[in-house]
Amino acid sequence: MDVVRGVKQYVSRMIAEAGTGMKVLIMDKETISIVSMVYSQSDILQKEVYNFELLSNTGREAMKHLSAICIIRPTIENIDLLCTELKTPKYGSYFIYFTNRIDRGSIEKLALCDDQESVREVKEYYADYLAVGQHLFSFNIDHLTTSGLEYKRVCDGIVAALLSLKKKPYIRYTHSSRVSQRLADDLYRSINHRQERELFDFRSDVPPLLLILDRKDDPVTPLLNQWSYQAMVHEVFGIQNHRVDLSRAPGITKELQEIVLSPESDEFFRENMYLNFGDIGANIKTMVDSFQEKQKSHAKIESIADMKAFVENYPQFRKLSGTVAKHVAVVSELSRIVAEHHLMAVSETEQDIVTQSEKSNHYKNVESLIKNSAVRSVDCLRLVLLIVLRYEGQLKRSEIDHLVKLLRMREIPDQKLDLVDAIMESYREEKRTSKLFESSNPLTMKKFLRGLKGVENVYTRHKPYLVDVLENLMKGKLRESQYPFMGDPLGDKPQDVIVFIVGGATYAEAFAVAQMNSSNQGMRIVLGSNTILNSESFMTEILKSSPRESARERFRQLPPV
Structure with missing residues (x-):
């Protein structure tokens, strides 16, 4: 697929x-x-x-x-x-x-x-969809509800994706999600409508599956700093239809203020987009070395044959030159931001919060990072949201209020402070199918060791909840009570699975799907969503889903720190 x-x-x-x-x-x-x-x-x-x-x-x-x-x-x-x-x-x-x-x-x-x-x-x-990658599609629709033109657009687009893939799937959905159930019902009706039956007349020994999930089951993944190349670029700069805005990077040249990072037209990006940041730096250095060697060889044109070879290779030469400049610019700016804003320390604390249970230490680390002026306000806010999610029911209201007051001292707008109550209201455990923090034992830490100066080693321990869902599906252990069928149940384990996440997918989840596809476990997966999230767009989504004014008024009344 x-x-x-x-x-x-x-x-x-x-x-x-x-x-x-x-x-x-x-x-x-x-x-x-x-x-x-x-x-x-x-x-x-x-x-x-x-x-x-x-x-x-x-x-x-x-x-x-x-x-x-x-x-x-x-x-x-x-x-x-x-x-x-x-x-x-x-x-x-x-x-x-x-x-x-x-x-x-x-x-x-x-x-x-x-x-x-x-x-x-x-x-x-x-x-009728945006093919972001071989196994990833989207619609660039930020906030999806069960009404309006945006909802119809998504329904029509999913049908088009199924038709282009030549799949007539069974449908399963997240039982606890009203939007997921409504979408499953409308798609089931559309696929099985008498006027559409001929369009979906595809033969398949093992019927495919359309699995509709809800972002609310995993609010953690889009709140984390990412360290694979594509996901990191989207988190720090944002990627819109393969385009990246670098105009705010200090000293950036005019021709590099907006660049294109497309796996279809950029071979280096295609081969490196899922690698960790340290590996990217090393691979760019190799590409620069190769470019410099070509420059030296082309400087000596001693025969007609040499000249002919130079002319024939010139388009590739120019293309390589542009690729080198583009990726050097991206990685240089990422390195500057990582160093200046202590993203390594922030990310380590994030990973600790979501993979271990050490409430006291985590609270002190978050408090310390908020007080560090070099740490970005957006990172401070994300840390507070993560610790509130992690220790739901364990943090005292006074402890949460204290962190929010520290955020206010950083002049974070009141509307952004509403996120703390909004995430507790809309993403609390009783509203999720998932048990995000069921295991409190730290996972094995992976070290990525590549010694390029300016690109430090990074740690990644968290895995998206989507991975657990798909692994359970592969094993035939995905609970029907939590993910019921729309219509008749599927007997055999599906070989082709189209996952659609209501509320936004992430490049981290796309990376996980790519890994599962490449592991040859007998299941081919395509991931779709109404939008591709980073932490900033996800926080906007939280506010849209749960607008609150009461928190803002309450925090105004709190005494100063």
């Missing part, structure tokens, strides 16, 4: 069906992101695509000698824009591809507007 390949094949087929000759690619704002996640602009240009246009841009120049490939979502707004386009066509012919199912009425509406008979093709190709 590979969601990137699924979207790429659809896009390639769309372009190929338009035939030879120059073409223009017309998309909407969402499909631009969908296509750009799997194809770079230069890759698309090599397929005889002359230009890219937004469907909403009605002021486009008429070019009758070009064919138009329209890749759009089947929304009411897009249908209306297409109707306007077809009444006065700007191109010689139109090949229209919807990224999801479209109703018959909309097709008839388009046909009535095609007076000049410029439409050559109308098809459904189910590329």
Whole structure:
């Protein structure tokens, strides 16, 4: 199962069906992101695509000698824009591809507007999701409830992902989650609707499984500092559709203020995105050494053969140069932040809190880090949230209030302080299926030893709750009382599993899925969610899920420290 390949094949087929000759690619704002996640602009240009246009841009120049490939979502707004386009066509012919199912009425509406008979093709190709990685997809929807356009968008997108993977799954969901159950019910109805049965007529010896989980079962993973390359970049800078904003890095050059980290177009990133930070530094050093050696060899051009070889290798040479500069910039800035803000000490305390039970020591360490001005306020806030989760029912209210007062002294906004009560309200143990801290014994500490100056050794002990769920599923021990079936139960252990996490997934969980896929344990896994979280976006989600004003007023009334 590979969601990137699924979207790429659809896009390639769309372009190929338009035939030879120059073409223009017309998309909407969402499909631009969908296509750009799997194809770079230069890759698309090599397929005889002359230009890219937004469907909403009605002021486009008429070019009758070009064919138009329209890749759009089947929304009411897009249908209306297409109707306007077809009444006065700007191109010689139109090949229209919807990224999801479209109703018959909309097709008839388009046909009535095609007076000049410029439409050559109308098809459904189910590329209606963001293929973040081979086994990871998302929709960039931050806050998912059971109503509104965002909810329908997610339902439609999951159906498209299943169709692109050619899977008609059984469905299991988190019993304690209302959103999970509602989504399971709506997807079950959609998949088994009489009008959709032909679409889902896929043969499979062992039926696949769609497992719908809820972020509330694991609030810990998105609150931790991450140390694998992709997850760390997302935690520190944020990754949006493979793009990373480095503009706030001191001394960054203009061309590196925004970079692209895509496993499809960046070989170094693809090979290193799951490695720990220390290994990344060592591998970048190897890449720099290789680049320097190539520079020396190219400096001596003593024959025609040498010149020919140089010219032939020049595109790769330039590409390597850009790759070196990009990753050196990223790792340099990460190293600066790790050192200046004591992220190693913060991370060690985080790992101690979630893997051991030493309330007194943990409380003192958190208190000490909050008082350290070099530690970032966001890290202090995350530490408080973690210790509140870890010692639910064991911390006195006065102890929690004391930590919050220390946070206030750092001038953290009152709204952010509401997070403490919000996480206790919405993510407390009685609302979770999981027992996050059931085992209090420290796990074996893994040391990553690579001696590149400026990239220190890191420790990782915590594993996402998702790993426990999937391991239990592999062993046939996933409790039906906690994760019931929607419809008939599945008899055999599934070989293909699509996991969808309501409320956001993390790159740490994507890393765990990649490890499980590569271990050849007889189960192939794809992970999806409405969004990809880091700690900042997760804290925003907590506030949206549980807005509180009472905490703010109570903390204002507390006496100063």
